[in-house]
Structure formats: structure tokens, C-alpha cells
Amino acid sequence: MKGNYRFSTVPLFPEGMEKIKHITSKEREELVEENDLQLKIVGENRKLTLDMRALDDSIYSDIDSDKLNQVVANVFQIYQENDEKKSTQMIFSDQSVPYKYRNSQTYNLDGTINTFSAYDEIKAKLVARGIPEQEIRFIHEATDKNKEAMMRDMRTGKIRVLIGSTSKAGTGLNVQDKLIAVHHLDVPWRPSDITQRNGRIIRQGNENPLVQIHFYITKGSMDSFLWQTQEVKKNFIEQIMNGQSAAREMEELTTDTPSPASFKAAANGNPLQAEFMKLDMELQVLKRSRTRFYEGKATDQNRIDEEKNRLSSFEKRLENVEKDLSNIKETKGNPFSLELSYNGQSKYFNDQDKKSDVGEFFAKRLNGNVLQYQVSTERIALTSLGHYRGFELVHQVASSNDNTNHDLILKGNAQYSVRVDVSAPTGILTRIDNKIDEGIARDFENTLNEIERLRNAINKIEEAENAPYPKEEEYKEKMERYNDLKESLQAERSGTIRDVTSDYEQSEEMEM
Incomplete structure (x- = not known):
């Protein structure tokens, strides 16, 4: 680009908007003219950055850009x-x-x-x-x-x-x-x-x-100021979106995308500035990662306590499920026996009763509980139905108001849930039997797996408790180089030869 261009650093509204209300019409005209001049300077220099013929095609030619x-x-x-x-x-x-x-x-x-x-x-x-x-x-x-x-x-x-x-x-x-x-x-x-x-x-x-x-990017041109403007706005938006800390993991993906800061450095044409900006981006990622690492360590103890409490609960449940499985095994060959109670009275069924009749009575009992729950002022969410194969049958009335599917709890040493369908009464006992004969065994395996997972999680947290940040050496090396470059660039700017584009770094950002 031919020519030597210097840009003013006067703010868009140097005296503030409030003062405009108290100035004379002549002063107002002068201020507007000054602001128009600022916009004109920016607009014309944007044209020069694109192609000098965009400003004047009678003076400049193809070789000028x-x-x-x-x-x-x-x-x-x-x-x-x-x-x-x-x-x-x-x-x-x-x-x-x-x-x-x-x-x-x-x-x-x-x-x-x-x-x-x-x-x-x-x-x-x-x-x-x-x-x-x-x-x-x-x-x-x-x-x-x-x-x-x-x-x-x-x-x-x-x-x-x-x-x-x-x-x-x-x-x-x-x-x-x-x-x-x-x-x-x-x-x-x-x-x-x-x-x-x-x-x-x-x-x-x-x-x-x-x-x-x-x-x-045109080296040594208006592109530097424009990318500086992009950088300021982008950083401001990210601060609002991200808050003070706890950046999201996905933020590290942004390192593969060039930032406004890197483009600004390229426009300046200063290799130290370019290296400084590159380090700045890399350090931002490392700082976020490092902060998350140490914040995570600060919460590790709380996580360990929580996981140990859960582990204790699951271990206790495993013992109770194991007792229920033992009882199921001992009573597996016993004759059919079912007790259903209602309003303080109990009705007993045995293997002499038709399973279809038993199912019909069971379904009516469940529907009656739901109806009573709906019309009663004192709603009872759980109602004991009776006993079957060593388990107390409890009706979860509050979650069984669709008149078809009803949720039951089988109470033994531990508790187990099963859903039955009153529109198919003969299948009610079949569902309960399947839960007792097969479902509780699956519950035992699931509980065992959860205990193993919790133990592994606790061990990993405890092992990592004293581990240092894995990229600590890289962080220190880059921070040291960053500080050295910062001092060098500050020394350059305080010298007699000054990069024109850096004038904008000391001015207020223009709103266009």
C-alpha cells in the first residue's frame, strides 16, 4: 500500500452525550462535523485496506493494492x-x-x-x-x-x-x-x-x-484496528456468557479457530506481536483448564463423602436383597397362599381358588383404593393390601390413578416395585410372581454392579487427590515466555518509532 496514513484517536463523542444538551447550536454543529469526520476517516481507511481504487480510481491503479x-x-x-x-x-x-x-x-x-x-x-x-x-x-x-x-x-x-x-x-x-x-x-x-x-x-x-x-489481511493497515475492535467485543461477550469461572469443556475447541487477536497481530506485521497473541490464546485455554483442575480437586472431598454414603446404602441393600433371595428359595415349593385385607378385614386365597377369581378380586381391590383416594379429603398415598410369598403388598395409590396401570411395592427385607394392569386381572399375580422369581435376582446383580462402580470411582478420586496439574510445566514455560514478550513489546511502544495501529489500543472503541 502506498502512502503513510495516521489515524486520530479522538473518541466518537469525546465530551459525552449529556454535554450535548447544554452546548450552543454552533458548538453542536462543530461536534457533529467532528464526529462525521471520524466516521469518514474510518470509512475511507476501510476502503484503502480493501483496495486503494475504492477510495479513488483516478489516482490509484491495480499495482497499488x-x-x-x-x-x-x-x-x-x-x-x-x-x-x-x-x-x-x-x-x-x-x-x-x-x-x-x-x-x-x-x-x-x-x-x-x-x-x-x-x-x-x-x-x-x-x-x-x-x-x-x-x-x-x-x-x-x-x-x-x-x-x-x-x-x-x-x-x-x-x-x-x-x-x-x-x-x-x-x-x-x-x-x-x-x-x-x-x-x-x-x-x-x-x-x-x-x-x-x-x-x-x-x-x-x-x-x-x-x-x-x-x-x-493488509499488513500495516486499518485491518489492525478492525480486528482489535473484534477482539474487544468478542472478549466482552465471552465474559458475559461464561461468568467469572467454570468455563465449559467445549471452549477448548476454539483454539483451532483463529481469533481476532491473531488477525490483529498479522495486520501489525510484528513477529513478536504475532507470537505474543498466539501465546495469549494458548494460555487462555491452559488457564481455564488449570482452573477447572484445581476447582475440581477442591470438591473431590465432598464427592468422596457423597459416594461413600451411597456405597454404604447400596451395601446395606445388597445384604437385604440377599436375605430376600434366600427366603424366596426356601418358600418356592409352598402351596399358593394370598391374603388381601380391606377395612380391617382379611380374605384368604389358596390353591383351591380359581386364579381368575383371585385376579378379579385383586383388581377390584386396587380400583376401590383409587376411587376412595379420589373422593377422600384425607388422601393416603400408600395402602397395605396384604401378604404374598413372604412379602407385604403395598399399593402406591397416588401414582395409580389412570384406572388401568397400578404400581405396587413388595416389602421384604428390601423393597421392590412392580406395575400391574387391572384390565387383565389374570395377569396380576403373574407379574408379581415374575418379579419375585426373576426381578429380585436382577436387582441383586444391578446392586452389585453399582457397588463396584462406586468403589472404583472412590479409588480414582483418592488416587488423583495429590496429583499435580498434568500440563503445569507447559503452563509455566509459556507464562514465562509470555511475560518476556510483554516487556519487549512495551519497550517497543515506548520507543521513538511507534506503530500507528497501536494508537487505537489506547482509544475508546467506536460504535458503528
């Missing part, structure tokens, strides 16, 4: 490498839209009309390299009638390159099927804009297992 040449070279190479698969690409730029679709004219410094468009330039260069013109489209061409057709052509590879802005192409486009690469020519103001752009390609339904995302 290289960003568009780089994107054209990359797009064409990817086009050729994936021509057989008809893979597609998207190029994003919020500036220098097609000349045909501009809402207003832009002017050069001498007052002549500026006809330069980054969109048109990229398309012309790609066509010159051999890509058919009909395979390159602008999102601005889309209308209500043809937008769906354009998306379909992108999904099938009929359109190979689509150029658009965040507002028009960042959302609402279902074009991911063959997307192999996304190219970012400029820097939007919000972190979410980058996410939206990349969301066109990082999406289910893309046939490409590996995709490419390209960021184009």
Missing part, C-alpha cells in the same frame, strides 16, 4: 483443484459492491465519479483466467423470483463462485452442499458477522469433509 489479486489467485486455484467435483466458493465483502447495484454514486477526490467495484474487479479477473462468466454471480442479482433458483444452482455446482455481503449472503442461504471455501475480504464490525458468514459452509449437508476459510 494486492488483496484482490491474492483472492483471485486463491479462488482460481481452488476452482481448478475441485473442478471435477464442481465444488463452489463464496467471497464476502461488505464494501465496494457491484457498480450496477449501488444505491448512490461515490466520488474521487477530484469530484469525478468513482466506478471501481471490488466485486466487478474480482469477476473480471476470474473470467480472464478462464472461469465462465455465468459461473460467477453476485448475491445482489437475487430477487424474490430468482433467489431460490440461484441457491439451487449453487447446490448443484452450476454457479461456482458467489460474491456477497454479510447482510445479503450471511444468513438465509441454503447453499452448503458443494461449498469448499469461503473468503473474507474485509472485517465486519461484529463477531457474530464472522460466525454468520462461516455458517454458510460449516453446516450439515456439506458433501466436503474438509473445507477452507480464508482471511485476507
